[in-house]
Amino acid sequence: MFLSNKNFNDNEPIYIQIENYIKGIIDKNLLAQNSKLPATREMAKLLGVSRNSVITAYENLEAEGVLYTIKGKGTFISSRNIDSSVKWHVSWKDYINDYAVKASELDIVKSEIPWSKDLISFKSISPEGELFNIEEIKRAFLNTISKENHKILNYGYAKGYKPLMEYILEYTKNKGIDVTNKDIIVTNGFTEGLDILLTSCIKKGDKIICENPTHNTAIKMMRVHGVDIVPVKVNEDGIDIVELEEELKKGGVKFGYLIPSYHNPTGIVISAEKRYCVYETFKKYNVPIIEDGFNEELMHNSSHISPIAALDKDANAVIYISSFSKILFPGVRIGWIIADKGLINTFESVKRCKNIHTSFLDQGILYEYLCSGTFKKDIKKIRRIYREKYNFALRCVKEYIKPSFIWGEGSLHIYIGIENINSRELLAKCYEKGVIFMPGDVFSVDSSCDNTLRLGLSRLSLDEIEKGIKVIGKCVEELKNGDT
Amino acid sequence: MFLSNKNFNDNEPIYIQIENYIKGIIDKNLLAQNSKLPATREMAKLLGVSRNSVITAYENLEAEGVLYTIKGKGTFISSRNIDSSVKWHVSWKDYINDYAVKASELDIVKSEIPWSKDLISFKSISPEGELFNIEEIKRAFLNTISKENHKILNYGYAKGYKPLMEYILEYTKNKGIDVTNKDIIVTNGFTEGLDILLTSCIKKGDKIICENPTHNTAIKMMRVHGVDIVPVKVNEDGIDIVELEEELKKGGVKFGYLIPSYHNPTGIVISAEKRYCVYETFKKYNVPIIEDGFNEELMHNSSHISPIAALDKDANAVIYISSFSKILFPGVRIGWIIADKGLINTFESVKRCKNIHTSFLDQGILYEYLCSGTFKKDIKKIRRIYREKYNFALRCVKEYIKPSFIWGEGSLHIYIGIENINSRELLAKCYEKGVIFMPGDVFSVDSSCDNTLRLGLSRLSLDEIEKGIKVIGKCVEELKNGDT
Known part of the structure; x- marks a missing residue:
């Protein structure tokens, strides 16, 4: 980075020219803060000047706070704010194409209620990590x-x-x-x-x-x-x-x-x-x-x-x-x-x-x-545990939610439909009581699944499943009774 | 997969109807070869027929070679070829879009000479695995x-x-x-x-x-x-x-x-x-x-x-x-x-x-x-070893190839230009002698790099580097002399 063919003029002392040269490099942010300068001998060689001029320049810059020295380690650039001139601001919104716009708009991670510790979340169908061998x-x-x-x-x-x-x-x-x-x-x-x-x-x-x-x-x-x-x-x-x-x-x-x-x-x-x-x-x-x-x-x-x-x-x-x-x-x-x-x-x-x-x-x-x-052993165990969760959840759903229909026959989730209940409204109500799930509209391109919901079970304990489904059942009842 | 509501008629013995039903399922490839059938008791329940009918059907199918039994394990589908009727052949070429067509056309892994054990290959700039800690x-x-x-x-x-x-x-x-x-x-x-x-x-x-x-x-x-x-x-x-x-x-x-x-x-x-x-x-x-x-x-x-x-x-x-x-x-x-x-x-x-x-x-x-x-220690060592390789290769290139120019100052490769030599022709000649490299045209959208080549050094020993570069130098000389 230091120009070996740098020309020095005769109007100013060389050490001052070296100082200005180094300052210029720092101002342009060409050298990182706390980065090490070449040793005086090396720098003198690089610039084709006497070592004494470099030593003087380094000393002056140190006095100014531009550089600092650590004994036995060398000379370094100080940490300080560098004024930049006109700021360059690119308006990235104008750079994004349809793909990226849609990817953001349809990114439910950004739009749906996020998981938090105090919630019982039926959103996830990720496997239960405790089952990994x-x-x-x-x-x-x-x-x-x-x-x-x-x-x-x-x-x-x-x-x-x-x-x-x-x-x-x-x-x-x-x-x-x-x-x-x-x-x-x-x-x-x-x-x-x-x-x-x-x-x-x-x-x-x-x-x-x-x-x-x-x-x-x-x-x-x-x-x-x-x-x-x-x-x-x-x-x-x-x-x-x-x-x-x-x-x-x-x-x-x-x-x-x-x-x-x-x-x-x-x-x-x-x-x-x-x-x-x-x-x-x-x-x-x-x-x-x-x-x-x-x-x-x-x-x-x-x-x-x-x-x-x-x-x-x-x-x-x-x-x-x-x-x-x-x-x-x-x-x-x-x-x-x-x-x-x-x-x-x-x-x-x-x-x-x-x-x-x-x-x-x-x-x-x-x-x-x-x-x-x-x-093969692990997979059997994993299937058994999920099946138990599913069967338990199925009983809870039948007892506490009494949905219009329950589809499917297993896996990490249960899908149910509840007549005359909009699952977004239900979600809002459940969220107030600390329970969330996936509303059916997320899985559809029209409004035909608006009264359905998916309950992911894999990462919940049986206790949580029962507690959560009770809450959903209660909210369903309230909505049916017109309670707000 | 077995229909519980399957209807059996009164015209044929039930066991024959069961046989045909199971054959039908196998013919449609709905059951994998060597997969296990439900036990006779379970199957009888599934189909709503007597267990004896199922036992007879299984026995007959076994006699025909459609099924086989392993004692204490159960009854399985035999391995045999199933005739399929009209074959469904999709012409996938018509499904591929511009992106995929270009991705294939521009895939140099598919078009360039592949690496093989007996070649000295200067193609790669992958890191040397021996250096991984x-x-x-x-x-x-x-x-x-x-x-x-x-x-x-x-x-x-x-x-x-x-x-x-x-x-x-x-x-x-x-x-x-x-x-x-x-x-x-x-x-x-x-x-x-x-x-x-x-x-x-x-x-x-x-x-x-x-x-x-x-x-x-x-x-x-x-x-x-x-x-x-x-x-x-x-x-x-x-x-x-x-x-x-x-x-x-x-x-x-x-x-x-x-x-x-x-x-x-x-x-x-x-x-x-x-x-x-x-x-x-x-x-x-x-x-x-x-x-x-x-x-x-x-x-x-x-x-x-x-x-x-x-x-x-x-x-x-x-x-x-x-x-x-x-x-x-x-x-x-x-x-x-x-x-x-x-x-x-x-x-x-x-x-x-x-x-x-x-x-x-x-x-x-x-x-x-x-x-x-x-x-930090590893990176220092890695840099040192690559620097040694680079410096060594640089000396070899200067001595054996005498290129018109050598650009750059290090890293995992050397880039050189050789006046009046088309690097594709050079590559063909070197390949005959067991040496390959990356011809410059690969890196360019026009013909301006046709007389250049990149020598990747990272995975070669110093011996191989010297041997390979000697071969390239010899081929350059031959091309210059018009030898074929």
Whole structure:
């Protein structure tokens, strides 16, 4: 930074010129506060002047408070405010595009009531951290480090860590999915899987058929990508086949997005026979299916049912996106897409444009954990505990809320509808009494879910569940009686 | 999956109807191969038939090879091929949008010569894994687990892990950057930082001024986002200020993208005085700067120089994107953006649309490692080793290649130009002799870098460096002499 070809004139003493030169550099903020100056000998050499001139300059600047010296360490720039001239202020609002505007507007983390310690919050469907097998995760970490050493810490491949990819493919095959002409890419959770798909395929205005209600994050992501969401109503047994066919018949639909197992928010598991019917209906109109398997691993009542992707044998029309995030440590952000080989090849390049690859360390840890054998034991325990919570909550809901309907058959949440009650109004009332939940409108693109709500159970104790549901029941009663 | 309301008729024996029903389910692939059927008692209850009918049906199906029984375990579906009727084939090529097409076309991993064991490859500028402090990383992992327990493994916040954010902000302040009105978001490496910025701000056809040559991944990412790249030539001391001002004067430029420290591919470090000049020039035309600090931490000859972002005191016009990926374990994919508070608030929502957040486990490990105190020691050692490699390679290049120019002053690579030599032709010749490198055209949007090349040094031994450079020198000579 110090110019070696700096020219000094003959009108002023050199040391003063050096002082002004250093001051100029500091004023322009080219040198950080408390950063070290070159030693006098070095500086003299850099500037092509005598060392004595530099010593004098440093001493004077120190006297002025511009520099300070620490014995045996050197000379440093003082901390002080530097006057800047005209301030440069960029109006960033003008720089933001539609995507970012929508991403902010639809960001419910910013608009909904935040979690706080004194609330009983039924908002979350994150897994209960106490169920993570910490000792096994430690072992998995040490195993991957001892096997792979520094390789697991260096750049890897966009498609993923090979042992993990192979494990997941095998795991998926055991669910009845034919992976012969399919391939896998590891993503930063389910969310990035869907993002990569939308980024690669969507043109503004493309139509996607969605269950109504459906996963709120998927709605948000489709909207930021400019998707025109076509809602199809959900009945007690899942998507309405008649309405689905009507929408497909209209034409121009690019994808169907479905959550057949423990649907979010309703908790419905579509029956195997109905899955076949849904698949055949999409097939009839040649509209590929995005299958969201995020809750797949939690299936406890319905373990005989294969994913819709299993019906896609010898075909290439189902894009299966999943993760273990609802059962195992979601903080490590690992999910995957299994789809047509050529499509995955495209996704690989797109992934490389987004973040090169998913953390290899995390992939290594997950792989070792999955291989450890405790995985299957852990998952059984996790399912059992959530099932207990669900059954308990179900009893409480029936006793204290008496809703018009309760859908679904398990998982981390219960979805209910209450006739003549607007769930936003109910939420406002419950919030006053220290209880919050997800109002149904969050999961819908129209007003059809305004009298429904989702109760996330995973992170609450049985005590809290009972207490919270009692409060909701009481508020429902008050609203029905017109109490304010 | 088994219908409890299944109707059986009176025309056929019930057990035959059960057989056909089960076959139908298997044919539709609703049940995976080797999956277990309900026990006869359970099945009888499910279907509302006598247990004897089910037993007969199971026995017959077993005889046909449709099912098999394992004593004490139950009855399972056999492995066999199921005939599917009409195959559903989606033509995925028709589904891919411009973004994905460009991402594939510009994906040099797919087009360039791949690394293989028998090659001396100067392509990579990944850090040398042997330099990672594995013991300290283990300690960092155990520390973060013991401090945060399951919290570090569960969902976190889009902006990042707070202790890490605070550490990096403090670290950045020490470089002279005023962070008062700025904020930070942790990303999956530098790449995702740039992706979030482009996703949030770019409208198709927006102009960004880039140094020419520049970082090839940045070129690719800008192109997939539809950016119109405006190249400004690079001289020995960095971007050409006259040409820069000419381009800015034309108007309509949205951003400048600059790599002031160990520029990729040239290795140039822009002097502090010139940084000031560059900043003022962009300021004059109110065009904000994206500063790429990816190589910042490697600075060994020029440690007194602050980032351009340090000149942006009391202003909000520089978006600083960086990571430790060129010195510390890039496999964990952690980078960050420091920019205007409001802008980071927007990026937070965009990040949530992409992958919710960056792995909290990785952030925890990085934080604990940075705090350990060995970081500063490690970084000194890393710099020293890379400096030795660089200096050694520099001598080899001068001796064996005698290029027209060598730019830059260090880092993980050397950039050279060789008059009248097309570096693609040179690469083809070197490849025959087992040596590869990055031809200059990869880093440019025009043909101005066709006679240049980048030699990545980080993962090669001194022996390999000398051997490889000798080969390149020989090939240059042959090309000059017209030997084929």
